[in-house]
Amino acid sequence: MKTFLCLLSIFAVALVGRAEIVVAPVAVRSSETAPECVLQRDADGRVRVQREVHQNAQGDYVNHGVWREWDDAGRLIGQGRYESGKPTGPWMRWAAVEDLSPPLAERVAGFTGPFLSQANYCDGRLEGVWSIYDAESRLVSEVRFREGLRDGATIDWTPAGQICRRWHFERGRPSGELQTLSERGGLVTAARFESGREVIQRSEHYENGRLKSRVEWLGGVQRPVESDDPRRLRLARFEASGDELRSGLREAWWPNGRPKLRVEYRLGKAVGAARWWHENGQLALCGGYDEGLASGQWNWWRESGLKAASCRYEKGRPAGEWSLWAADGQRQPATSAPSEPGPGKMVQRPGVLLVR
DSSP, rough: OOOHHHHHHHHHTTHHHHHHHHHHOOOOOOOOOOOEEEEEEEEEEEEEEEEEEEOOOTEEEEEEEEEEEEEEEOOEEEEEHHHHHHEEEEEEEEOOOOGOHHHHHHHHSOOOSSEEEEEEEEETEEEEEEEEEEEOOOOOOOOOEETTTTOOEEEEETSOOEEEEEEEEEEEEEEEEEEEEESSEEEEEEEEEETTTEEEEEEOOOOSOOOOEEEEEEEEEEEEEEEGGGGGBBOOOOEEESSOOOEEEEEEOOOTTTTTEEEEETTTEEEEEEEOTTSSSOOEEEEETTEEEEEEEEEEOTTSSSSEEEEEEEEEOOOSOEEEEEEEEEEEEEEESSSOOOOEEEEEEEEEEEEE
C-alpha cells in the first residue's frame, strides 16, 4: 500500500507543471458574471472537489472555470476546466487499478499503477487523442475522437511496448479490421467490420466434405452500451443490436464441385451481376441487380447450352416482350410472360427464373 501511495504522489507531483497549464483561468466577458469558487467537503471537512461556477443567462449556476478533485488522502486525482457547463481543453485523471472499469482493469494487467488518463474536450465533446499511461510512463491505450465520436485507430499496448490490439472506427462505428496479437507475436485479423456491423461468413458442406454454400452476412449494428469517459477511466463497450443483413458474396456449388450460383449483396440487397449454372457446368442464367431489383438484360440457357429465353428488366419487372426458344433451337412466338418455352420448365430461383 505504501508503494502505491508513493507512486501516486510522485506521479501527481511530476505532472504538476502540465497541470497548471490545464487549469488556466477562464477569461470573463463583459456580459458574464465573474466565476465563484465552490469547495465541496466530505463528512470530515476535507475538501474533495474545488470548482468554479457562474450564472448563465437563465440565472442557473453552472461549472465555469477550474475543476479539481482530491482523494481521501488529499492527493490530486483529477483536474480540468469547464466553460459554461461543458468540459473544455485538456483533462487529467489519476486512478488505481481498483478504480478502473472491469474491461480496462483486464487490459492493464502487467502494467504499474496508478494510471493517468489524458484527454481533450471541445465544446463538451471529446476531440483528438485520449491516452492512458501507467506509473512508469508506459502507454497503455489510445482512443481517437472527432466531435465526440470514436474516429480513427484505437490501440492497446503490452507492458513491453508491443501493439496487442488495433481497432478502427469511423464516426463512432467500427470499420475495417480488428487486429489482435497472436501467439506467434504478430497481429492477426480477429474480425472485420463494415458500416458498423461485423462481417460474418457462414458455410455448408455436403456429406462428402465438399463445399455446398458460402454466404457473407453483416451482424447487427455495433452500438455502445457504455460510453467512453476519460474523466472516470471508463472505456466504451459495444454490443450488436438489430437484424443481420446479407452482404458480400453468396456462392453455392453442386455435389460434383461445379459452381451453382454466384450473387453479390450489399446491405441486404442484391447488386451487380448474378449467375447460375446447371450441374453439368453449362451457364443457366445471367442477369444483373440494382439495389435488390432485377435490372438490364437477363438470359436463360438450357443444359444443352442453347439459349432458352431472354428479357430486359427495369426495376424488378420485365420491360417489353420475351424472346423464347424451344429445346431444338426454334424461335417461339414473342410473349409478355413466359409459361412453357418448349420442352424444359421455367422454375423459380431466388426471385428469378431458371430453365431445367
